[in-house]
Amino acid sequence: MTAFIATLVAKPGKESDLERLETELSGLTHENEPDTLVYDVLRHREKKDTYVVYARFKDEDAFQKHQTTDFHERLVPPILECLAGEFEIDFYDYIA
Numbered sequence: 001m002t003a004f005i006a007t008l009v010a011k012p013g014k015e016s017d018l019e020r021l022e023t024e025l026s027g028l029t030h031e032n033e034p035d036t037l038v039y040d041v042l043r044h045r046e047k048k049d050t051y052v053v054y055a056r057f058k059d060e061d062a063f064q065k066h067q068t069t070d071f072h073e074r075l076v077p078p079i080l081e082c083l084a085g086e087f088e089i090d091f092y093d094y095i096a
Contacts, residue, residue, distance in 0.1 A: 001037070001094035002063045003056040009084045010049045018051065018082040019043070021075050028071040029055075035062035049084070056094055 010018045022041040029039040035058035044050040057063040066072060080087075 001056055001058060002060050003038075003054070003092040003094050004063075004089055005092070006053040006055075006087050006089040008051045008053065008079075008087045010051070010082055011084045012049070014082040015049055018079065021079045021082065022051070022053065025071065025075045025079070028069075028075075029066065032069065032071070033062065033066055035059070036066055 008018065019041075026039045026041050029036050033039075036055065037058060038054060038056040040054045042052045042054065044052075055063075055066070057066065
């Protein structure tokens with residue numbers, strides 16, 4: 001299985017926009033991608049502008065499918081506009 005953890009920091013005042021867009025992306029991913037096992041968005045308890053996206057896919061093909069869905073293509077550009085800078089993303093292999 002393929003997994004990633006992405007850390008996103010919102011521009012000041014863009015937190016609610018980022019949350020709305022990520023919530024939509026998460027919901028559509030869960031509804032339409034059975035091979036995406038997890039797509040969760042978390043907000044840091046103290047740093048209210050900092051978020052983590054954790055996603056886990058059945059395999060690399062499922063990840064590639066996720067990257068090319070129409071809703072991913074539509075939602076990612078405005079998500080990126082909400083960010084204070086480059087997001088950090090790390091890829092992992094699922095163990096247990």
